[in-house]
Amino acid sequence: xxxxxxxxxxxxxxxxxxxxxxxxxxxxxxxxxxxxxxxxxxxxxxxxxxxxxxxxxxxxxxxxxxxxxxxxxxxxxxxxxxxxxxxxxxxxxxxxxxxxxxxxxxxxxxxxxxxxxxxxxxxxxxxxxxxxxxxxxxxxxxxxxxxxxxxxxxxxxxxxxxxxxxxxxxxxxxxxxxxxxxxxxxxxxxxxxxxxxxxxxxxxxxxxxxxxxxxxxxxxxxx
Ligand code: GTP
Ligand code: MG
Numbered sequence: 001x002x003x004x005x006x007x008x009x010x011x012x013x014x015x016x017x018x019x020x021x022x023x024x025x026x027x028x029x030x031x032x033x034x035x036x037x038x039x040x041x042x043x044x045x046x047x048x049x050x051x052x053x054x055x056x057x058x059x060x061x062x063x064x065x066x067x068x069x070x071x072x073x074x075x076x077x078x079x080x081x082x083x084x085x086x087x088x089x090x091x092x093x094x095x096x097x098x099x100x101x102x103x104x105x106x107x108x109x110x111x112x113x114x115x116x117x118x119x120x121x122x123x124x125x126x127x128x129x130x131x132x133x134x135x136x137x138x139x140x141x142x143x144x145x146x147x148x149x150x151x152x153x154x155x156x157x158x159x160x161x162x163x164x165x166x167x168x169x170x171x172x173x174x175x176x177x178x179x180x181x182x183x184x185x186x187x188x189x190x191x192x193x194x195x196x197x198x199x200x201x202x203x204x205x206x207x208x209x210x211x212x213x214x215x216x217x218x219x220x221x222x223x
Pocket of ligand 1: 072157158
């Protein structure tokens with residue numbers, strides 16, 4: 001059944017977004033800060049998979065972001081393919097005070113691309129920007145990697161909250177923009193057709209200017 005734009009509700013927009021990155025980079029705390037405005041100074045490693053649904057307002061419309069969080073540590077991870085299935089957005093997280101976690105990004109990107117669509121809207125996130133004295137990865141290096149890989153880029157701190165909401169909003173807004181263009185092209189939107197959950201729908205990386213966020217190079221549309 002087709003819904004006209006007047007009949008659409010927030011239920012029409014549900015985006016699955018995954019958090020990916022090494023253990024202890026702060027994935028769970030980014031989610032806790034964003035969803036509940038909480039921070040855990042000594043949080044335990046995530047075991048298995050957790051997800052939270054958060055409402056985000058984009059252009060006056062309420063969108064639900066279903067944000068999935070799992071362990072960075074191999075032994076605590078749940079079935080990988082199920083974690084990535086249907087994801088339309090991803091936060092690829094490293095810790096700016098740990099070179100090792102930045103070096104792992106290539107591996108995480110490979111895993112993301114192996115288990116989900118190549119065009120999942122992805123932002124590279126350098127977390128723990130509050131740890132200025134302990135920084136091991138310069139901002140320019142993060143930016144450069146994001147540029148090479150066609151990703152958005154941002155530095156965040158789950159501890160002092162800086163840029164946390166912006167990181168999630170950037171991904172959600174970009175997915176929304178892509179979807180809006182598709183809807184305009186197709187002329188109508190079927191209810192829940194937008195969720196992309198489970199249907200492996202292709203999205204492309206394109207963006208508008210947003211402060212503090214580095215935009216990826218525009219890529220061709222495969223939709
Ligand atoms: P796994 O679940 O094992 O994959 O780890 P994770 O990526 O979910 O890390 P988690 O959120 O549990 O954070 C690990 C540690 O880093 C915790 O002690 C947090 O308090 C700390 N931490 C997280 N984010 C920040 C941050 O922005 N700044 C600082 N200084 N510490 C942080
Ligand atoms: Mg965790």
